[in-house]
Amino acid sequence: MSRTKFFVVVLVCSFLYYLLPGFFFKTLQSISWVCWAFPNSVTAHQLGSGFTGLGMGAFSLDWATTASFLFSPLISPFFAIVNVFLGYFLIVYIVIPISYWGFNVYHARNFPIYSADLFTGDGQPYNITKIVNKNFEIDYNEYGKQGRVNLSTFFALTYGFGFATIASTLTHVSLFYGKEIYERYKASTKGKSDVHTRLMKNYKDIPAWWFYVLLTVTLLVALALTIFMKHDIQMPYWGLLAAALMAFIFTLPISIITATTNQTPGLNIITEYAMGLVYPGRPIANVCFKTYGYMSMTQAISFLADFKLGHYMKIPPRSMFLVQFLGTIIAGTVNLSVAWYMLNNVDQICHPDPKSSSPWTCPNDHVFFDASVIWGLVGPRRIFGPLGNYGALNWFFLGGFLGPVVVWVCHLLFPKASWIPLINLPVLLGATAYMPPATAVNYNSWILVGTIFNFFVYRYRKMWWKRYNYILSAALDAGVAFMAVLLYFSTGIENINVHWWGTDNPQHCDLAECPTAKGIIPPSDACPAF
Template identity: 45%
Template structure:
C-alpha cells in the first residue's frame, strides 16, 4: 500500500484489521451504514418489541442520575477536579439491571430479561445528569466574591432554564446532526461498542478475561493505587524534574514547573491526567494530533516568546495564571472599584487599569480566532453537505439505521418547540424578576446560541471536540452592559451553555438512533436526567459552600475551586472592567481583537492546500480544533496537556496500531474502570480524613510547600517592592534532603531582574 493510500485509510477512520476485530455484531443483512466504522460496530437489526420504560429503568435512572450529579459537582469544587464519565454508569447499571430482573416478580413490573434498550436509556438519563450545571458557578461567585444571594429558587430556576433550553434546539438539529449517516459522533461509538459487548455473550478463549471481569479488577487496582498519589505520596502527581535540577532558578522553574510551562513534567496520577480534558483513551488519534499541534504552538512557542520579550509587561506577572493584577504587579482588589454591584469610574481611576498575564490575554485571542475560524471552516468544508441535507431531510432516509427508526413514532416538532418557548419565557421571567439581566439580553443570548449551534455540532459530530461560545458571549454583553459582572456571566451562561446542552442532547439522540431506542422514551429520559442534575448540583454546591471553611480560596487546599476562580476572573475582565476598557483602543491589549480576522482567514489556505495535495497529512489539519486546543487553560496547566497526550499516544496510536485485539477489547473498559477507582478513593478519603480535618503527615514525599515555587512568581518584582519573589522567606525553607542529588544552594548574589 502506498503512503497516500495509508493516509486516505486513516482519514476515513478505517483500519481493516481494526474494524474486523472491533465488530461486536454479526451482520446478516446486505444493507448497512455507508460509514465503515459505524457498519462494524452498530447493529443493522432491531427488535421493536423490547420493553423500554420499565420500572427497572425508572429506578436505576433516578438512582444513577442522583449519584453521578452529586459526585461530579463535588469533584468540580476540588483543587484537582475530575469527572466520572457515563461509561462508569453503563458498567455499574448492567449487573444491577440483571439483578433486578432476577429478583423482581415476573409481570408488568419485570417484563422479561434486562435488555439492551433499557440499559441505553438508563445511560442516556445519567449522561444528562453527568455534567455539572454551568450556572452553579454564578451562584458560587455571587456568594464567595460578590457577597450576594438571590435565594435557592432563583438559583434553581436559572439552572433549569439554562440546562433545558438547548433541548428545544436539538429537535431542529436532529435533521442535520442525527439522521445523516456522515454525522458519526465518535464518542457514541465507544458506548455502542460497550453496550454490545455487555449484552453479547463473549466467545472467550481458555484463560481469557471477560470485559466485565477486567473492569472489576482494573477498578480495584486503580482504587488501591490512587491512595499513593492522592494521599500518601502526592509529589508524584506532578514530577517537575526539570526544575528539581535547581529549585531556586527562576527561569528553570517557569519552564519545567507544574504551574509553569510544564516541560518534562510527569504525572503518575490518573485524576490529574483526566482532570480537565477528559479521558485520552476515547479521543481519536487524529484529533489528538490537532490538539497537540495547537498546544505546542500556543503554550510552548507563542507564550514563551511573548513572556521573555516582555510583551504587555509580561515579566511583571506569573507566566501562567488567571489571577488579576494592577499595573504595579499587585493583586487587583475588585471591590475597591465597585459601588452597588457595578464599576465606579472614580474608584477605577484611582486603582488604575486591570492587568492579566500575557498567557491569559493570548488565550482570549486564540478563543476569538477559534470562533471565527469555525464559521469559515463550516462554510468551506460543509456547505454543500448542509444544502443537500436540507433538501433531503423531508424525503429521504439516510441509511439502514434511519430506516429502522421509522418503526417508532417520532417526537412531534411541537414538543421541542413548546419546550423551547417555555424555557425562553422562564428565562425572561427569572432574569427580570430576580435582576440577573434585562429581558432583551435573554433573547440576544439565545440568538447567539442558535446561530452557532449547527457549526459547532458539525465539528463535534466529526471530531468529538466542542468549540465554546463563552468568550464571544461575554465579549458582546460586555460592550452592551459594561461594569455589570452578574449580567455578564448570566448572559455568557445562557448563550454558551444552551448551545453546549444542545450538543449533549443531540449526541444522546444519535446514540439512541444507533441503538434503536424509541424517540419519545429518549425525550422523557433526557428531561428527567437534566432536572435531577440541576437540583442535585445546586444542593451539593450549597452544602460545600456552607461546610467548607475558606472554600474556593487558596487557603483551602482541598476545595480551591479552580474553575470558579477562572469564572470569577472572567466576570471581572468582561463584566466589571468590560471589553472597552480591557481591549479597547486605549488598552495595551487592543491587538487581541485582530485574532478575529486571523481566525477567519486561517482555514482558507489550508483548504486549498488540501485540494492541491489530496490524501496527505494536510487532510488531518482541522483549524477550529487546533485553535480550541488550549481552551481549558486556565484553569488547566500545561503538564495536564502533555501527560494527556502521552497517554493518548500510548493507547489511541500505539496500542490501536500494534495491539488492535487488546485495544478493542479493553481500552474503553479500562478508561471507565480508572475513573471509577479514582472516584471511590477520593470520596472515601474525603469522608474518612478531609471532613474530619485529618491529613497525611509531612515528609519529603508530601512537603508542606511546593518544591518549585518560582513558576508562580513574576520574573520582575512589582514596582512597589512588594511580593518580591527573591525575598520570599518560604523559598529559603526548601529542605536540602528533598532531592539531595539535584539540590543547588540558594545564591544570594543574583542580580536584580528588571
C-alpha cells in the same frame, strides 16, 4: 478476558490506586522533575512547573489529572490529539517563551508566567472589591485611582487564541462541511434511510410539540427572572433573547467540530465579549448572558450526543427524552444543593491558605470570577479596546477567520495530500482553550496517554484496542470517581491529611510564580528580588 471482567478489574485497580495521588502521595499529580533538579532557579521552575509554569518535562501518574479538563484521551481520535499537540506546542513552547523572555510582551515579566489572576501595572494583585459599588456595578472613580487591569501574558494570549478559535470554527465548517450539511439537510426528507434509522422506526418518535412546550416553558421562566428580578441579575429581557439566538446560531458548527474531533470550542469568550460591549459595568448580567448563551449550546450538543448514542444502541427516543429531562432536573437540583451546602460549610472554600493542602482551590470558579471582572465589570472596551492594554489581540479574529481559507485552498491545490484536510484549525488554535484553569501537566499527560493508546496500541494491537480501549476509559473514570467520593466523606469533611514531602507541597516548584522584572515586589518571601 471478557469485557465485563476487564471493566471490573480495572475499576478496582483504579479505585485503590487513586488513594496514592488523591491522598497519600499527591506529588504524583505533577512530577515536575526540572524543579527538583534546579531547586533555586526561577527560570527552571517557570519552565518545569506542571501547575504554575510551562510544564517542560512534567507528567502525571494520576488519571484524574490526565482526564480532568480535556476528558479522557482514550476517546479522542489521534488526528485530533495531533492538532491539540501542535496548537499546545506552538502556544506554550514557542509563543509564550518568545513573548515572555524575548520581547516582554505586555510587560510580561511584571507578572507570573502562568496565572489567571488580575494585576495592577506594578505586578501587585488587583483589589477588585474596591472598584465594585453596592449595586455590584463598576465604580469608575475607584477604577481610575487603581488603574487598568493587567493580565499575565499567558492569560491574555489565551484570549487572543480564543478569538481566533471561534472565528475559524465558522469558516472551517462552512468550507469543509458546508456542502455536506446542505446535502444531508435535503436528504433528511427525501433520502434513503440507513439501517439504524430503519430499525429505529419500530419505536414511536418524539412528538415535536414536546420540544416546543419545553422550550416555551423554560424561555418564559427565564424571561420572568429577567423582568421581575432585574435588579438582582442585572440582565434585561433582550439579553436573554440575544443569548438564545447566539446559542442557536453556533450549535450546528460547533456540533460538527465535536462530532469529528471530540473537542468542543466554547462560546464563553464571544458571549462575554458581546455582552460586555453592549452592557458594560455589570458583571452579573455578563455572567447570566454567558451562561444562557454558552451553556445552552453546550447542553444542546450534549443532548445530541446522547440521542446519537441512543440511535445506535436502539434505545426508544421517548425514553431518551424522558431520561434527559428527569436527569437535568435531578442533576440541577443536586448540584445547586451541594454547592450551597459547601459554600456554607467549608471554611475558606476557593480561598484556601496557599500553605495548606486543602483541595478546595476551585480553579474553574477562579477563572469564571476573573472573567466576570474582565468582561462584565470592567468591560472589553477597557481591556481589549482603546482604553485597555490588549487591543491588538482583536486581530486574532481576522487571523482565525482567514486561516481555514488557506488550508482549504491548499487542499484544492493538492487534493492527493490526504493529511491537509486533517488540519483542523478550530482544534489547533483552541488547543489551550482550557488553560487556565487547566495546566501544562494536564495537557502533557493527556497527549502522552492519547498517543500511546490511539496511535501505538491502535496500530500494533488493534484487536485489543477495539475490544478494551473504551472499556478501559470508563473503568478508570469510574474507579477514580468512587474513590474521590469515599475520600471526601472519610477524610475531606474532617480535614484529615497526611503530612510529608509527598503531600505538603505537591509539585515543589515554589519559584514558578515569581515575577522576574526589576523593581517588582515579589508575591512571597521565597521569590528573589531582581
